[in-house]
Amino acid sequence: MHFPPTVLTPDERSLRASVREFLHDERSRIGSGSTNFGGGSDREFSRRLADRGWVGMSIPTEFGGHGRTAVDRFVVVTELLAAGAPVSAHWIADRQTAPSILKFGTDAQKRCFLPRIAKAECTFCIGMSEPDSGSDLASIRTAATRTDGGWLLTGTKVWTSGAHEADFVLVLCRTSPLGENRHEGMSQLIVDLTSPGVAVNPIISMNGAHHFNEVVFDQVFVPDDLLLGEEGQGWRQVNSELAYERxxxxxxxxxxxxxxxxxxxxxxxxxxxxxxxxxxxxxxxxxxxxxxxxxxxxxxxxxxxxxxxxxxxxxxxxxxxxxxxxxxxxxxxxxxxxxxxxxxxxxxxxxxxxxxxxxxxxxxxxxxxxxxxxxxx
The missing domain is CATH 1.20.140.10 (Butyryl-CoA Dehydrogenase, subunit A, domain 3)
Incomplete structure (x- = not known):
């Protein structure tokens, strides 16, 4: 384990100055930004960031992104978070869903979702945690079974941040029965939250805020072309995704x-x-x-x-x-x-x-x- 010393280059410092100038001009949209993305969700603000090329920065240009570096994105989001900017509308899609689709998705999935993420027109949430599972992600019970043209998804996810405002959820589920190796037989499905059989129920925090949700799937049809990556490789894919989050x-x-x-x-x-x-x-x-x-x-x-x-x-x-x-x-x-x-x-x-x-x-x-x-x- 090592952390090689590094500093911002002149171009990266110039980018930081541009973000600070933008935030100064946008200060009327920015609240206290106290904790837990206290700036909140503002799709119009996210679109204004996207117009400047500050959403989907690391998505390649061929898929509608800007081909920037991870450090460039780090510079931008550091300034946004420090200012308490309302970034939660596009945050999940930009931070980890886009890199996951870029790494594991089909060409059709990349061309469908990545340009829309880069324009802040398509938002995602994460379907990992479940009731009674705690931090034991391998114990999930949400399952998808084969049907004509796709899958039928049934189960419950909890602590799903922003599900009440998102367009899609990337769901980790079992597509094969639980065997001796609990890490096998899981897959990821991209689920439209407006699909029949999806219910999003609010989980209200102690401070009265609505950030978390319970998402229930009752025989939700998911087309074959919305399987992300390889069937049965969900555990490996999720661990790769978590690296972007941490x-x-x-x-x-x-x-x-x-x-x-x-x-x-x-x-x-x-x-x-x-x-x-x-x-x-x-x-x-x-x-x-x-x-x-x-x-x-x-x-x-x-x-x-x-x-x-x-x-x-x-x-x-x-x-x-x-x-x-x-x-x-x-x-x-x-x-x-x-x-x-x-x-x-x-x-x-x-x-x-x-x-x-x-x-x-x-x-x-x-x-x-x-x-x-x-x-x-």
């Missing part, structure tokens, strides 16, 4: 809005405790930025830094919790969920969101196991 700045910037609000309210402080805390947090942000940038650079150089990505996610989400706890200890205010644009409201949102931060994209235990296995190979 190393990005969204794994260490979720509570940045809270830190920014804390800085604003303590701009003139003379407290040594506050000054020391701000210094420690800022140093950690810089460290995690450099680790995440290193992973993006390795991807551009043809590497497959799955263990490094898992480690960044682990370090990042533990740190996000520490940020919230530090602010709570030093702010001297009571959390107030009814005041969303204030420091008290952002603090309340962060506290309610903390349990989810170390679960999404793989629990802390799962991630450390993945990193440990790589270290002993």
């Amino acid at each position: 190393s990005g700045p969204d794994r260490w910037l979720s509570t940045y809005g809270l830190f920014r609000a804390f800085l604003g309210s303590n701009a003139d402080t003379t407290s040594d405790a506050v000054t020391n805390a701000v210094g420690r947090i800022a140093a950690r942000y810089r460290t995690l930025h450099n680790l995440s940038l290193s992973v993006a650079r390795m991807i551009d150089e043809g590497g497959a830094p799955a263990a490094e990505a898992a480690l960044v996610k682990d370090l990042g989400t533990v740190f996000e919790k520490q940020v919230a706890e530090t602010v709570r200890d030093l702010a001297g205010i009571s959390p107030d969920i009814d005041a969303p644009e204030t420091e008290a409201g952002i603090l309340a949102d962060a506290i309610f969101s903390l349990p989810a931060l170390t679960i999404r994209g793989g629990t802390t235990e799962i991630l450390r196991g993945a990193a440990a296995k790589e270290l002993i190979r």
